[in-house]
Amino acid sequence: MGNPGREHAQNRHNAGYLVVDELARRHDGSWRSKFSGQSSEIRIDGERVALLKPEMFMNESGRSVGAAAQFFKLEPEDVLIVHDEGDFDLGRLALKEGGGLAGHNGLRSIAQHLKTQDFRRLRIGVGRPERGDPRPLADWVLANFEPHEDAEALVARAADAVETLDADGVERAQIRVNRR
DSSP, X not given: OOOOSGGGTTBGGGHHHHHHHHHXXXXXXXXXXXXXXXXXXXXXXXXXXXXXXXXXXXXXXXXHHHHHHHHTTOOGGGOEEEEEETTSOTXXXXXXXXXXXXXXXXXXXXXXXXXSSOOEEEEEEOOOOOTTOOOOHHHHHTSBOOGGGOHHHHHHXXXXXXXXXXXXXXXXXXXXXXXX
16 A cells, blocks of 8 residues: 555555565566556466556545445455555564554545455554654654665565465464464
């Protein structure tokens, strides 16, 4: 998940886009316009994986995800949504199946279009403003990562988590990813 446009490219809120970009780079994917977004098909250990970056603001991303899931005939539990998580400390990753929406309008849109909340999520901790920082969380996530936050390493670890999920399945991947 993320927001389109160059001005948002390195925002914390675009952690999901950064991860799928990294996966496409690692596995020689190329992007093309499809499903009201940018789509790329790659292979991870021989498995076909479709990547998607909806080209609409996050709160409307369900239209794009729903169209792609329908095209590829995916069950909701075969969909992985990669997104930032302001309630997690910077760098914490958590892989989960289903669950609540926690007031996240992008997840709400996806649940609406998939007609269930039973899809997988990889939550990427982007933290909150530090004490004394007057920015509300919405402004914080719409700001770029700071150099000391090492977004590149965080994105690489999240892409590793997706590859682990593909190779080992959800239960084993959760053990490896969620314990860090």
